[in-house]
Amino acid sequence: xxxxxxxxxxxxxxxxxxxxxxxxxxxxxxxxxxxxxxxxxxxxxxxxxxxxxxxxxxxxxxxxxxxxxxxxxxxxxxxxxxxxxxxxxxxx
Numbered sequence: 001x002x003x004x005x006x007x008x009x010x011x012x013x014x015x016x017x018x019x020x021x022x023x024x025x026x027x028x029x030x031x032x033x034x035x036x037x038x039x040x041x042x043x044x045x046x047x048x049x050x051x052x053x054x055x056x057x058x059x060x061x062x063x064x065x066x067x068x069x070x071x072x073x074x075x076x077x078x079x080x081x082x083x084x085x086x087x088x089x090x091x092x
Contacts, residue, residue: 010062011070018074019048026078035085044081051077 008016023044030040051073059070 011059011066014067014070015059015074018071019077022075022078026082029082030085033086033089035082035089039085039088040078040081042081043084044078046084047077047080 026040026044027037029035030037055073059066059073
């Protein structure tokens with residue numbers, strides 16, 4: 001049995017790369033600040049779902065600006081989750 005990944009567009013690859021890097025850094029920040037991992041994950045997923053609804057239809061090309069926007073948005077999703085965890089911790 002062969003394990004094969006699905007074919008990803010250049011924009012999807014860029015967004016995945018940004019999400020991986022942003023997730024690692026935001027998770028490290030959450031750990032260092034003692035924030036809730038659950039709220040962090042929920043906030044990150046909420047940002048990703050909102051982006052898929054509103055931003056994804058516009059990210060269809062494979063040109064430089066589209067890929068740069070995909071990397072930047074992917075990097076921002078985990079930080080939105082971090083901001084949510086930090087804000088809810090500050091309100092506690």
